[in-house]
Amino acid sequence: MSETARREHTLASRLRLSTVRLNRRLRAQSADSTITLSQLSALFALVQGGAMTPGELAAKEGVQPPSMTRVIAALEDAGLVVRRAHPSDGRQAIVEATEAGYARADEEVTARERWLDSRLAELTPDEHEVLMRATGIINRIAGS
Amino acid sequence: MSETARREHTLASRLRLSTVRLNRRLRAQSADSTITLSQLSALFALVQGGAMTPGELAAKEGVQPPSMTRVIAALEDAGLVVRRAHPSDGRQAIVEATEAGYARADEEVTARERWLDSRLAELTPDEHEVLMRATGIINRIAGS
């Protein structure tokens, strides 16, 4: 292994471990809620991006269509989104957040992401900036 | 929501999404291997940190003991680690990477984390530095 490769690998190991750990912590915050992390993420995407098809939503969240099907079904069961017929293409559907969905997204922001929000509030402006830049780099790496 | 809170929350959303995405990509790389991401991570910890008890390993990886039990069992089945009796405490065990485990860890580095390594190799030194700092901040947030 070359020196450069070893240096890259040190970062790879660190990045892998910190990613896995934060992911775990984020999911752990879900414990006392009826909505899961994936569902919350999709709901946010709909609230912020407006109505869209399941395929568009899957692409936006970076998952395969079958995975999104289940997420949408759960949100629909909870009354947080509705499915409408596409005006010109019978194969497609339009998924949209309901009024309850918008309200729920607001609640979750204040109640559920409080853990991460408050951790981030403890950071210095400099550290804040590092994380903002890091998310951009990571998204590029992950091909979003 | 205050201005500060909104700014924090923007970062929270970005960080959450990029974390979930990278985690997904990292796991996807496992597809053609017989060893999973969790197992690889634990094996690395043993190779780098030397023999330790299941409890220590669970703490190091930030998972609960029952989760680590399964990971160790899988690694043991694959012949990559062995379990020895603790010299002075019959309740505990010592888990240690075998020669095959060390060899496998090396192979996985070159074969399996190549995806992440090569992505990271495309970064500028500055971006590299940002990610190094970010992993430190994230680990602090995640309480490792």
Add this chain to the structure above:
DNA sequence: TATTGTTATACTCTATAACTATA
């Protein structure tokens, strides 16, 4: 009694393959 570890059980998240309906 307290600690270490395992077993039992269950849930989230995600994927691929196969299928249906529409274009």
Add this chain to the structure above:
DNA sequence: TATAGTTATAGAGTATAACAATA
């Protein structure tokens, strides 16, 4: 035929609760 979406199935990853063995 091609595309959008769903259903079926399976596996990774993790947790909590209950238990066994040892200190």
